[in-house]
Amino acid sequence: ETRIIKNICCIGAGYVGGPTMAVIAQKCPHIKVTVVDLNAQRIADWNDADLDKLPIYEPGLADVVAEARGRNLFFSTDVDKAIDEAQMIFISVNTPTKTYGVGKGMAADLKYIELCARQIARVSKDDKIIVEKSTLPVRTAEALRTILTSTGNHVNFQVLSSPEFLAEGTAVTDLHKPDRVLIGGDADAEGQAAIEALVAVYENWVPRERIITTRVWSSELSKLTANAFLAQRVSSINAISALCEKTGADVDEISRAIGADSRIGAKFLKSSVGFGGSCFQKDILNLVYLCQHFNLPEVAAYWEQVIKMNDYQKHRFAKKIIDSLFNTVSGKKIAFLGWAFKKDTNDTRESAAIYVADELLQDRAEIHIYDPKVRAEQVFADLEYLQTHRKDAIHGVSLTTDEIKNLVKVHVNPYTAMRSAHAIAILTEWDEFKIYDWQKVYGQMLKPAFVFDGRNVVSKTELEEIGFHVYNIGKG
Numbered sequence: 001e002t003r004i005i006k007n008i009c010c011i012g013a014g015y016v017g018g019p020t021m022a023v024i025a026q027k028c029p030h031i032k033v034t035v036v037d038l039n040a041q042r043i044a045d046w047n048d049a050d051l052d053k054l055p056i057y058e059p060g061l062a063d064v065v066a067e068a069r070g071r072n073l074f075f076s077t078d079v080d081k082a083i084d085e086a087q088m089i090f091i092s093v094n095t096p097t098k099t100y101g102v103g104k105g106m107a108a109d110l111k112y113i114e115l116c117a118r119q120i121a122r123v124s125k126d127d128k129i130i131v132e133k134s135t136l137p138v139r140t141a142e143a144l145r146t147i148l149t150s151t152g153n154h155v156n157f158q159v160l161s162s163p164e165f166l167a168e169g170t171a172v173t174d175l176h177k178p179d180r181v182l183i184g185g186d187a188d189a190e191g192q193a194a195i196e197a198l199v200a201v202y203e204n205w206v207p208r209e210r211i212i213t214t215r216v217w218s219s220e221l222s223k224l225t226a227n228a229f230l231a232q233r234v235s236s237i238n239a240i241s242a243l244c245e246k247t248g249a250d251v252d253e254i255s256r257a258i259g260a261d262s263r264i265g266a267k268f269l270k271s272s273v274g275f276g277g278s279c280f281q282k283d284i285l286n287l288v289y290l291c292q293h294f295n296l297p298e299v300a301a302y303w304e305q306v307i308k309m310n311d312y313q314k315h316r317f318a319k320k321i322i323d324s325l326f327n328t329v330s331g332k333k334i335a336f337l338g339w340a341f342k343k344d345t346n347d348t349r350e351s352a353a354i355y356v357a358d359e360l361l362q363d364r365a366e367i368h369i370y371d372p373k374v375r376a377e378q379v380f381a382d383l384e385y386l387q388t389h390r391k392d393a394i395h396g397v398s399l400t401t402d403e404i405k406n407l408v409k410v411h412v413n414p415y416t417a418m419r420s421a422h423a424i425a426i427l428t429e430w431d432e433f434k435i436y437d438w439q440k441v442y443g444q445m446l447k448p449a450f451v452f453d454g455r456n457v458v459s460k461t462e463l464e465e466i467g468f469h470v471y472n473i474g475k476g
């Protein structure tokens, strides 16, 4: 019969662990859920009485936390205690791309995962089910198992792979109504029992037919494949956007026309300045690294092209701005609307805005940034990080901290950011950008006043009537 889980621990209180555990706790009041993290500030923020201070912004998340926190949802820095008490342990720590040594710039850095495994092995006194929630390269579960079982403390560990498919900005809805939940485990009886224990947790709110169970390796590879396919759709439509601009076609009309084909589907065909986020690039690089490792160079090259196209799209947008402003942006004020990698999140990891800003800074533009949810410290941290990692991937010269401070200003008011600007660049599709008083903005700008819409959120015809010069992605 199915083992009933009453105590869950999650290691990692980030964009994945935080919302996922909050929803499990909300939907399963009979399960005690403890989310632990080494980062004491992050835990303090999750525990803050003021729900506006939660470390991540997601629509609807504050309500879920308010409902469950203190009842059966707890945030703590006492990792050992939570591991010891839990029957099931989710691992959702960060797995960035390696920045050193073997596989640098491509392979996932598994050091955080490995540390978790060693800690679990050291602390555990009874049998546990370990669930890998972070996106990981295929065969990580195997590595986890090897570490866990090498201690000889006679504790039985079952390792499951249950990748999370939530998208940021819609995390709570995605968790409440997932298209599917994927659980991979071993084929033997113990593996199947562990799978059933996790199925029973999700069945509290997810219909059984939406819970897919597979072998561990298929589950791990499904996650990489799903993200590679999604990113591929964005790069494919972005490739077509470049052709649209040359031929006079309209990429949004094309998206509608092809999306109506049920074999293609309407979603994820929005042309943009380029995809960002912590997953797409990292997961594709992982996939490419795997293919190279298994000596499949043609397959590796195929997927690598998705990233090259994305780099091209970001570069194309920055170049369009420089070309349109008479071949130089030096000393010119460019207002950025949006810094997050998509709307409704404060996450900026791999955001296209960072790369576009960098190209303009290389030409010594003055950039004035407004984003409704991103704090100034984050903007500067992103630009600094890029400078220190420039040698790995990005061309150009590193800017000093002082140069960045002099050239970049972060505003809390969009109108001040745009005042006296030569041009406006829209980098994130925040809804509020659509309802700005564009007539007023125009009045305060230098002329000719340019708008470069990297998300096709404002109306080209309306803005042109006001007097703006408007560039849209994929509109010839």
Ligand code: UDX
Pocket: none
């Ligand atoms: C295609 C388009 O589907 C159609 O809309 C267009 O008008 C003409 O081109 P067609 O070539 O007749 O139609 O057949 P299609 O079903 O698309 O298959 C094309 C090839 O892809 C076949 O060899 C098929 O076996 C292969 N295929 C298709 C796969 O290998 N896997 C699939 O999942 C689908």
Ligand code: UDX
Pocket: 164, 165, 166, 167, 168, 169, 227, 230, 234, 267, 268, 269, 270, 271, 272, 273, 274, 275, 276, 277, 278, 279, 280, 341, 342, 343
């Ligand atoms: C993605 C996957 O969607 C999710 O299933 C997985 O769990 C994690 O990675 P996320 O990165 O949070 O989620 O957001 P997503 O909505 O996928 O957007 C990724 C990037 O692609 C964003 O920069 C977004 O603006 C861009 N995008 C998306 C487009 O440019 N066009 C589109 O049509 C869709």
Ligand code: ADP
Pocket: 011, 012, 013, 014, 015, 016, 017, 036, 037, 038, 039, 042, 079, 092, 093, 094, 095, 112, 115, 116, 134, 278
């Ligand atoms: P994701 O988007 O995958 O959720 P985040 O970076 O938002 O990634 O969150 C991962 C969290 O995991 C971070 O808050 C980090 O401090 C935490 N973390 C990393 N390693 C450990 C560890 N060994 N023990 C506890 N927490 C950890």
